[in-house]
Amino acid sequence: MQHDISHCKGGECPLKDTCYRYLAYKELQDNPGKFGKYHSYFITTPFNYGKCKHYWEAKDGERL
Numbered sequence: 001m002q003h004d005i006s007h008c009k010g011g012e013c014p015l016k017d018t019c020y021r022y023l024a025y026k027e028l029q030d031n032p033g034k035f036g037k038y039h040s041y042f043i044t045t046p047f048n049y050g051k052c053k054h055y056w057e058a059k060d061g062e063r064l
Contacts, residue, residue, distance in 0.1 A: 008054060020056040 007025035010016035017023075028034075 005056075006054070013052065015055055016043065018058055019052075020058040021054060023058050 005027070006021060006022060008016070008019060008021040009025060010019075010022040013019070013022070
């Protein structure tokens with residue numbers, strides 16, 4: 001299995017703990033090798049005025 005999405009490192013974003021892209025990134029960091037070899041790029045867009053155009057809300061109980 002591989003993550004076929006763009007990830008986000010989170011940085012100072014106050015929404016990162018509810019963002020699917022950050023949670024996917026965190027899962028890869030917490031479980032190195034679990035998903036085999038993967039290619040991904042990280043979103044580095046700054047968090048502006050309470051919004052991020054790359055934000056993807058993770059629903060409660062949603063699996064990555």
